Amino acid sequence: MSVFQNLVLASGSPRRIELLQQAGIEPDRVFPADIDETPAKAEHPRSLAKRLSKTKAEKAHSALSQEEGFEGAFILAADTVVAVGRRILPKTELLDEASNCLRLLSGRSHRVYTGICLKTPSGKTRQKLVETRVRFKRLSREELESYLASGEWRGKAGGYAVQGLAGTFVVKLVGSYSNVVGLPLHETVGLLTGEGYKVHFAWLSGARTA
Numbered sequence: 001m002s003v004f005q006n007l008v009l010a011s012g013s014p015r016r017i018e019l020l021q022q023a024g025i026e027p028d029r030v031f032p033a034d035i036d037e038t039p040a041k042a043e044h045p046r047s048l049a050k051r052l053s054k055t056k057a058e059k060a061h062s063a064l065s066q067e068e069g070f071e072g073a074f075i076l077a078a079d080t081v082v083a084v085g086r087r088i089l090p091k092t093e094l095l096d097e098a099s100n101c102l103r104l105l106s107g108r109s110h111r112v113y114t115g116i117c118l119k120t121p122s123g124k125t126r127q128k129l130v131e132t133r134v135r136f137k138r139l140s141r142e143e144l145e146s147y148l149a150s151g152e153w154r155g156k157a158g159g160y161a162v163q164g165l166a167g168t169f170v171v172k173l174v175g176s177y178s179n180v181v182g183l184p185l186h187e188t189v190g191l192l193t194g195e196g197y198k199v200h201f202a203w204l205s206g207a208r209t210a
């Protein structure tokens with residue numbers, strides 16, 4: 001087992017930091033890995049989420065490999081993709097894009113895929129792909145307009161954030177909720193502990209002393 005415990009979160013997403021913290025994990029370094037996220041021609045959403053999470057982890061790995069304390073760090077990256085069938089929805093930056101996404105998602109089911117990639121101190125690359133099915137209610141014009149006015153869709157895959165107002169659109173969610181927000185907690189903790197990263201759960205040590 002490695003003596004290194006440094007963990008780098010290769011992400012600029014505040015949601016991912018919060019989700020890690022929710023699991024009792026504080027990254028030693030946050031390193032947003034800016035990459036080209038354009039899907040390849042006919043790329044399946046699942047393959048895209050896997051490929052992009054790996055590219056993010058690799059970018060952080062090569063940038064930090066010369067840095068003291070981080071040469072042998074655990075590097076964790078993720079990528080979330082929203083899709084209707086094979087159709088990949090954009091990470092919305094424009095009002096029109098968000099409006100198109102929400103009209104498409106209204107009254108139907110879609111899938112959210114998050115790829116996670118972990119580079120370990122021993123040089124291994126481990127990946128997981130987690131899928132969640134989400135069904136939205138049919139959105140009225142008022143709901144659509146007020147959601148667009150909220151701006152919560154900005155920078156979110158599929159044009160919505162389930163952790164905000166759009167939580168009220170969800171009729172059914174099958175699978176991991178944290179996966180939709182951007183980092184599937186069960187699988188992430190499993191990947192880290194499986195590779196020797198020590199996750200300290202306060203409630204576990206509390207249980208031991210009780």
Ligand SMILES: Cc1cn([C@H]2C[C@H](O)[C@@H](COP(=O)(O)OP(=O)(O)OP(=O)(O)O)O2)c(=O)[nH]c1=O
Binds near residue numbers: 013037080091112163
């Ligand atoms: C569907 C959905 C996505 N999202 C967010 C999570 C991600 O931040 C974003 C998907 O884009 P990503 O490319 O996965 O992540 P990012 O560019 O924000 O951050 P980084 O690449 O630096 O890690 O959408 C929510 O916050 N809530 C949701 O319900």
